[in-house]
Amino acid sequence: MSQIEIKDLHFDYTLEQEEVPVLRGLNLLIKKGSFVGIQGPSGSGKSTLFYILGGLLRPTRGKIFIDGTEITRLSEDELAKIRNRKLGFVFQQFHLLARTSVLENILLPARYPCEEVTITNAHTEKALRLAGTLGIATHIRHLPNQLSGGQQQRVAIARALMNDADLILADEPTGNLDTASARQVMELLTSLHREGKTVVLITHDPEIAKYCETIYRLRDGAFIDQPAATGCDSPTFLKQSDLMSKALGGTSQRMLSFFREIIDHPRLYYSISRSVFPLAVGNLIRNKTKSLLTMLGVVIGISAVLAMVTLGQFTKAKILETYETLGVNNLVLRGNPNHGLKAKDRPAVTFNFFNWERDILPLQRIFPEVRRISPLLYSWRNSVSAGGRSVSDNVRILGVTPDYLDITGRRILAGRPLAMHHTDARSSVCLIGYQIAHVIFAQTNPLGQILSITVGDRLSYPCLVIGILAEQKTNKERWRPDFQVLVPYTYFQSVNSYWDNTLDEVSLQIAPGSDVEEASKKIRAFFQQKYGKSGQFNVDSDSTLVSQMKRFLNLFAVLLTAIALLSLVVGGIGINNMMLVSISERVREFGLRKALGATQRSIRVQVLLESLTLCALAGAIGVTFGFAAYELLIFGATKFIPQLKFEWILDSAAISLSLISILLVGILSGMAPALKAEKLEIIEALRSE
Ligand code: ADP
Numbered sequence: 136m137s138q139i140e141i142k143d144l145h146f147d148y149t150l151e152q153e154e155v156p157v158l159r160g161l162n163l164l165i166k167k168g169s170f171v172g173i174q175g176p177s178g179s180g181k182s183t184l185f186y187i188l189g190g191l192l193r194p195t196r197g198k199i200f201i202d203g204t205e206i207t208r209l210s211e212d213e214l215a216k217i218r219n220r221k222l223g224f225v226f227q228q229f230h231l232l233a234r235t236s237v238l239e240n241i242l243l244p245a246r247y248p249c250e251e252v253t254i255t256n257a258h259t260e261k262a263l264r265l266a267g268t269l270g271i272a273t274h275i276r277h278l279p280n281q282l283s284g285g286q287q288q289r290v291a292i293a294r295a296l297m298n299d300a301d302l303i304l305a306d307e308p309t310g311n312l313d314t315a316s317a318r319q320v321m322e323l324l325t326s327l328h329r330e331g332k333t334v335v336l337i338t339h340d341p342e343i344a345k346y347c348e349t350i351y352r353l354r355d356g357a358f359i360d361q362p363a364a365t366g367c368d369s370p371t372f373l374k375q376s377d378l379m380s381k382a383l384g385g386t387s388q389r390m391l392s393f394f395r396e397i398i399d400h401p402r403l404y405y406s407i408s409r410s411v412f413p414l415a416v417g418n419l420i421r422n423k424t425k426s427l428l429t430m431l432g433v434v435i436g437i438s439a440v441l442a443m444v445t446l447g448q449f450t451k452a453k454i455l456e457t458y459e460t461l462g463v464n465n466l467v468l469r470g471n472p473n474h475g476l477k478a479k480d481r482p483a484v485t486f487n488f489f490n491w492e493r494d495i496l497p498l499q500r501i502f503p504e505v506r507r508i509s510p511l512l513y514s515w516r517n518s519v520s521a522g523g524r525s526v527s528d529n530v531r532i533l534g535v536t537p538d539y540l541d542i543t544g545r546r547i548l549a550g551r552p553l554a555m556h557h558t559d560a561r562s563s564v565c566l567i568g569y570q571i572a573h574v575i576f577a578q579t580n581p582l583g584q585i586l587s588i589t590v591g592d593r594l595s596y597p598c599l600v601i602g603i604l605a606e607q608k609t610n611k612e613r614w615r616p617d618f619q620v621l622v623p624y625t626y627f628q629s630v631n632s633y634w635d636n637t638l639d640e641v642s643l644q645i646a647p648g649s650d651v652e653e654a655s656k657k658i659r660a661f662f663q664q665k666y667g668k669s670g671q672f673n674v675d676s677d678s679t680l681v682s683q684m685k686r687f688l689n690l691f692a693v694l695l696t697a698i699a700l701l702s703l704v705v706g707g708i709g710i711n712n713m714m715l716v717s718i719s720e721r722v723r724e725f726g727l728r729k730a731l732g733a734t735q736r737s738i739r740v741q742v743l744l745e746s747l748t749l750c751a752l753a754g755a756i757g758v759t760f761g762f763a764a765y766e767l768l769i770f771g772a773t774k775f776i777p778q779l780k781f782e783w784i785l786d787s788a789a790i791s792l793s794l795i796s797i798l799l800v801g802i803l804s805g806m807a808p809a810l811k812a813e814k815l816e817i818i819e820a821l822r823s824e
């Protein structure tokens with residue numbers, strides 16, 4: 136049975152739009168187990184034939200069958216598999232991976248196709264055995280450039296045998312060797328033939344050709360013992376480059392289809408990544424200095440992103456916190472019946488002041504952002520007295536619920552706060568302002584004393600002092616916080632006249648982080664809808680100031696982030712450049728990997744993983760630096776701003792933004808180099824220096 140069958144093989148290359156023929160209709164049968172020489176002078180087309188036979192180059196016309204498979208019809212991936220499993224290549228230039236150990240070089244074909252295999256101990260043992268047979272066992276840890284030419288070629292032969300190829304293709308294997316080494320290599324090839332392998336040897340040297348059983352002589356692209364065929368109508372094949380661009384389309388399209396593929400075949404990409412990850416890391420380690428320098432940009436970028444975003448959020452939170460203690464999260468809701476309403480406008484439900492159970496309590500359920508509610512009943516012109524001492528001017532009596540203290544941020548200096556049971560029981564208890572305590576109870580402990588409250592000169596009622604309010608600074612002086620007396624609103628209602636009892640004002644506190652303006656609009660709209668024109672509703676807050684501040688702080692944070700992201704982009708461009716340069720330097724490496732069975736997919740994943748690994752490392756270092764940087768800044772700030780306390784913060788938004796940026800930079804800066812590497816044409820890559 137014939138192992139190789141060549142039918143009417145043509146190859147033309149295009150030079151300045153002219154087709155120049157290199158191979159002109161070759162026909163050949165090569166039997167299994169034979170040792171065939173193809174001999175011809177330089178330029179006769181031998182290497183071209185070698186590349187076509189090896190599935191590294193597509194012919195212009197004609198067919199090639201290897202073990203019955205028409206390889207000229209196969210896809211790139213199928214071809215890669217044939218090269219990997221059936222063929223062993225020996226090149227004149229050896230084509231070993233520089234800066235990679237002899238052992239790794241021998242193992243190279245065993246790594247592919249990475250979609251299916253992973254290197255095991257058995258592979259390594261086999262590589263060592265081959266190195267032993269070929270007399271290079273002592274050099275297994277050395278780099279190719281530490282070996283002589285003859286030794287390097289033996290490494291290449293070991294590599295050709297690694298996957299048990301039964302067809303060895305050798306192109307001028309002795310071309311770069313001295314006579315003694317050349318003889319050794321020829322003897323090796325002869326012994327492989329004796330072991331049953333098919334060997335195709337290409338040489339310009341008639342002496343070397345004598346080792347072969349059969350010799351075909353090539354002159355100007357045709358065998359001289361065969362008539363060159365003419366007028367052949369076998370199908371025309373597209374050039375390799377045409378095929379590629381047809382199959383792959385534009386860059387963005389290829390990126391998209393790449394990601395779609397990953398989503399469709401996660402297991403496939405997982406296994407590729409697993410086997411090429413060591414290659415990617417190995418390359419980064421071999422280029423330590425370059426990798427570190429490239430990472431620097433991303434390290435700075437990521438630390439800037441983390442630090443800026445965190446500090447932005449931190450400053451915003453701190454400033455808003457300060458505002459919140461001033462009561463900016465508070466709303467005052469007012470509702471008055473509309474007495475001038477015409478009868479025809481009267482809605483189904485008429486508003487006649489708020490009802491606690493019906494109107495106010497449900498607010499918390501309807502608007503989840505409402506955190507605290509207290510009615511606000513007050514009478515202003517009061518005097519209070521106890522034990523013969525009195526404050527007779529403008530004491531503010533406020534009827535409230537326990538929530539009121541929290542809403543206004545008031546603290547108790549001594550005693551206890553109001554409780555809900557006081558409200559329920561209309562208890563005659565009160566909390567007194569600091570000045571009242573000071574003036575009236577200068578000598579005695581106010582707690583447990585009875586205070587008498589006089590409204591104008593009409594009415595007097597008692598209350599038991601249960602707590603003293605701490606001093607309070609305010610931007611609303613007319614409320615005179617230190618001259619206030621707080622009583623349960625139910626008690627207030629029971630002792631005051633009708634006009635003071637109406638519930639027309641309610642204090643609300645909005646949960647921090649919610650939009651106060653938005654909430655006030657919603658609440659107002661809610662009552663307007665409920666009571667139509669029968670009530671006039673108003674919601675007041677100090678929130679305009681805050682929302683302006685918030686807007687400013689957001690802008691500030693966005694600005695900081697943008698600057699940081701910009702520096703990250705610069706870092707990413709650095710990686711992108713380094714990878715592109717590195718790929719131009721490694722054209723031969725990628726060409727060789729593809730020749731030995733790497734699919735485009737695995738080349739792409741390898742390059743992408745190199746960039747992702749760089750970014751992940753840079754990201755980890757950057758996050759650490761960024762964290763240290765902003766904690767230091769906060770620590771420094773505490774020295775200058777005494778109100779500021781040092782704290783450890785890990786802002787989740789900043790962390791997620793950093794992680795997403797790392798991933799994006801890794802993918803974006805690796806994508807173009809990856810596409811460039813996978814697109815390399817094997818022949819050009821191997822020929823390049
Ligand atoms: P050999 O190996 O016998 O020396 P080659 O197969 O390398 O010959 O090349 C045969 C001829 O074809 C040479 O003249 C070479 O310059 C030319 N050739 C082959 N492929 C190309 C190409 N892609 N571009 C330019 N010239 C080519």
Ligand code: MG
Nearest residue numbers: 181182183307
């Ligand atoms: Mg040649």
